[in-house]
Every structure is written in C-alpha cells, then in structure tokens.
Amino acid sequence: MRFAVLGSGFWATEVHAASLAAHPDAELVGIWGRDGAKASAAGERHGVPGTTDLDALLADVDAVSISLPPSVQPDLAVRAAQAGCHLLLEKPVALSVADADRVAGAVADAGVASVVFLTYRFRxxxxxxxxxxxxxxxxxxxxxxxxxxxxxxxxxxxxxxxxxxxxxxxxxxxxxxxxxxxxxxxxxxxxxxxxxxxxxxxxxxxxxxxxxxxxxxxxxxxxxxxxxxxxxxxxxxxxxxxPPARSAHEAHAVAVSELQAAALTGGAHPCDAAYGAAQVRVLAAAERAVEAGARQTV
CATH class of the missing domain: 3.30.360.10 (Dihydrodipicolinate Reductase; domain 2)
Structure with missing residues (x-):
C-alpha cells in the first residue's frame, strides 16, 4: 500500500514517516506540509518528495498517515477520504464533536478504512x-x-x-x-x-x-x-x-498493518474513525464537567 504522510513536524517525521519508510509491506511515497521548506526537508530525510500540493499527492497514494494538530486534521482527513484514501489518523480526531462526526461520516461515505493511532492499543x-x-x-x-x-x-x-x-x-x-x-x-x-x-x-x-x-x-x-x-x-x-522509550515506531508499524488488513477485508477496526468520534464526545463532556464543576452526560 502506497502511503503519504500529512505533516512535517517532529512526530510526523520521526514516527510516522520513519515507521513507513522501514515497513516491509508499505511504501512511503511522499510527505505533505503547509511549509514547503519543512516538507522538502522531511522528504529528503526519508528519500521521498516533500510537497505542498495535497491533491496531487492524494491522487498518487492509497492511504495517508496524518500527523497534524487536531484543529487541522479534520479538513484534510475529509479531503483524503473523498479522494479514496484510507486513513491513519492521529488522536484526538478533532477538537469538536461536529468535526469528529464529519471525519467519521466522510470515512463511511467513501467506504475507506480508518484507524486512529492510539499508541498503547498497538502494543x-x-x-x-x-x-x-x-x-x-x-x-x-x-x-x-x-x-x-x-x-x-x-x-x-x-x-x-x-x-x-x-x-x-x-x-x-x-x-x-x-x-x-x-x-x-x-x-x-x-x-x-x-x-x-x-x-x-x-x-x-x-x-x-x-x-x-x-x-x-x-x-x-x-x-x-x-x-x-x-x-x-x-x-x-x-x-x-x-512501554520502553522510543517504542512508538513499533506501535505505528502495527497500526499501519492493521489499517492495511481493514482495507483488504472491508472490516471495521476497533479504533476506527467512528471510535475516534466517540472519544471526542467523551472528552467534550469531560471538558464541560471541568468548566462547570458539575456532572455531565456524554
């Protein structure tokens, strides 16, 4: 499966891209970033192009591994799903219930596979x-x-x-x-x-x-x-x-393999975008409870 990494920061470069570059059953094709210089530097490090042209990159891959702030992730995840790409998402999926539901809805509508990279769950x-x-x-x-x-x-x-x-x-x-x-x-x-x-x-x-x-x-x-x-x-x-230090690479590699399996079988993963949206509903209720000092239902 051909992957692009969306993001050019530390976690994108040192975990997502590094894991994909070393994965025996996945191919890292390119890295996208909002900052062209950072994207190029990240791509050069892993021997792939770095680009700011998201649409061209999405047209060239089967899946994306997203490592971006949760305020940025929803719009790009929806675009990737609509382009037919399977999604390896970061947590939290979004910072609002509406955005999280939008991502889950785009995944369902496009019929693509999705996994949220919750590091402990892949150990x-x-x-x-x-x-x-x-x-x-x-x-x-x-x-x-x-x-x-x-x-x-x-x-x-x-x-x-x-x-x-x-x-x-x-x-x-x-x-x-x-x-x-x-x-x-x-x-x-x-x-x-x-x-x-x-x-x-x-x-x-x-x-x-x-x-x-x-x-x-x-x-x-x-x-x-x-x-x-x-x-x-x-x-x-x-x-x-x-876990031991620096074990996130291994966990990400497992998440990649499980996303590929879900894409192949058409099955839902326990940590898919719908579960990510459910997490956001809990987090939103917890935040309301903290601010109000009172019990809040999910």
Missing part, C-alpha cells in the same frame, strides 16, 4: 492486559499521565495547541480512554476539576456501573513526570506497565 503488552481484564469482574480503574510537555528537552515544547488550558485532557485523555473503555465499558458521564497548576482530574462513569479516575498534566515537573495505568476487581489490581 502486545496492552493486548495481554486487556485479555486479563476481560477474564475479571472489574469495578474500576485509574490512569495518571503527568507530562513535562514544555520542558527544554521535550520534542513537543513548541506545540501551540498543547499550550491551551484544556489541552492535557485532549492530548492525553484519548490514551486513557483507549485503555479504560475496552476494559470497563463505554463512558456515559463525567465529573471533573482543574488544579491551580493546570492538572486535570476527571471521574468517569462507565456503562454497567464501573467508575474510573483520570489525572493528566502537561506541566508536571520532570521529577514527577510519569504514567500509571491499572484496573481492579475480583482478580486484584491489573497494572499495565509503561
């Missing part, structure tokens, strides 16, 4: 953890993700959208949902609060009665930064250990 350790969770009677779970997004050594320190007050929830929340919902069930309501330093704390109510808590921050000190994931029930506490 063997997560699959094993979810299998263990499925054999348990669970009552709750917890995710803590404290990031130092703007530290001097962070590759995301120049990210404009991640600097917004609600960004930790939208940036890290999709990862939390991708682990908690398959284990505990879909989220139906949320309550939340924001600490003085911007840390967001959310209580999620899941269909069936389980509850979970999510704590996320983009401004944690490097000494407190880290990730914790667990669910609990009759089998005790099931802990998912954080």
């Amino acid at each position: 063997d350790s997560t699959a094993t953890w979810l299998e263990q969770a499925a054999r348990s009677t669970l009552v709750g779970g917890h995710v803590t993700w404290l990031a130092s997004t703007f530290a001097a050594d962070s590759p995301f320190r120049q990210s404009v959208w991640r600097a917004e007050p609600g960004a930790p929830l939208w940036d890290l929340g999709p990862h939390a949902l991708s682990l908690l919902e398959p284990a505990l069930g879909p989220v139906v309501a949320a309550q939340g609060a924001r600490a003085a330093d911007g840390t967001v704390n959310v209580v999620l109510e899941h269909e069936g009665g389980a509850t979970s808590t999510v704590t996320v921050s983009a401004t944690a000190s490097p000494l407190s930064a880290g990730e914790e994931f667990w669910v609990h029930g009759d089998a005790g506490r099931l802990v998912l250990l954080p």
Whole structure:
C-alpha cells in the first residue's frame, strides 16, 4: 500500500514517516506540509518528495498517515477520504464533536478504512492486559499521565495547541480512554476539576456501573513526570506497565498493518474513525464537567 504522510513536524517525521519508510509491506511515497521548506526537508530525510500540493499527492497514494494538530486534521482527513484514501489518523480526531462526526461520516461515505493511532492499543503488552481484564469482574480503574510537555528537552515544547488550558485532557485523555473503555465499558458521564497548576482530574462513569479516575498534566515537573495505568476487581489490581522509550515506531508499524488488513477485508477496526468520534464526545463532556464543576452526560 502506497502511503503519504500529512505533516512535517517532529512526530510526523520521526514516527510516522520513519515507521513507513522501514515497513516491509508499505511504501512511503511522499510527505505533505503547509511549509514547503519543512516538507522538502522531511522528504529528503526519508528519500521521498516533500510537497505542498495535497491533491496531487492524494491522487498518487492509497492511504495517508496524518500527523497534524487536531484543529487541522479534520479538513484534510475529509479531503483524503473523498479522494479514496484510507486513513491513519492521529488522536484526538478533532477538537469538536461536529468535526469528529464529519471525519467519521466522510470515512463511511467513501467506504475507506480508518484507524486512529492510539499508541498503547498497538502494543502486545496492552493486548495481554486487556485479555486479563476481560477474564475479571472489574469495578474500576485509574490512569495518571503527568507530562513535562514544555520542558527544554521535550520534542513537543513548541506545540501551540498543547499550550491551551484544556489541552492535557485532549492530548492525553484519548490514551486513557483507549485503555479504560475496552476494559470497563463505554463512558456515559463525567465529573471533573482543574488544579491551580493546570492538572486535570476527571471521574468517569462507565456503562454497567464501573467508575474510573483520570489525572493528566502537561506541566508536571520532570521529577514527577510519569504514567500509571491499572484496573481492579475480583482478580486484584491489573497494572499495565509503561512501554520502553522510543517504542512508538513499533506501535505505528502495527497500526499501519492493521489499517492495511481493514482495507483488504472491508472490516471495521476497533479504533476506527467512528471510535475516534466517540472519544471526542467523551472528552467534550469531560471538558464541560471541568468548566462547570458539575456532572455531565456524554
């Protein structure tokens, strides 16, 4: 399958393009970016053309791997789907329910395959953890993700959208949902609060009665930064250990393979655009809950 990467920033170049360039069953054809110089530099690094001509690139590929801010992704995802390209999307799919539904609708209308690149969901350790969770009677779970997004050594320190007050929830929340919902069930309501330093704390109510808590921050000190994931029930506490550093390439390669399989079979992937839109509905409810200081339904 012939792929284009849409985006020329760090994540696009170092993960999406690098993964595709090394993939045994995919071909990286080109890289698109709004900045022609950056797109050319990214393409040169991986031995493919860099371009600002989106329509020409879409006409030359079977699929796109999108690595762009969530405010930019929806319009380009819709254009790619309408051009008949399968979509490997970044999380969150969008920053509004309307835009997320627009992407999911374009995918359905075009009959193309889609996968949202939620890094934890494409790791063997997560699959094993979810299998263990499925054999348990669970009552709750917890995710803590404290990031130092703007530290001097962070590759995301120049990210404009991640600097917004609600960004930790939208940036890290999709990862939390991708682990908690398959284990505990879909989220139906949320309550939340924001600490003085911007840390967001959310209580999620899941269909069936389980509850979970999510704590996320983009401004944690490097000494407190880290990730914790667990669910609990009759089998005790099931802990998912954080992955080794720089394992996103392997996860992206799995996502590429699973997108190709979905395209070949015509089947829906568990993390497709429709699921991405469902995540946005939960995130929007959680954001309303944080701002209002009151329970909000999804």
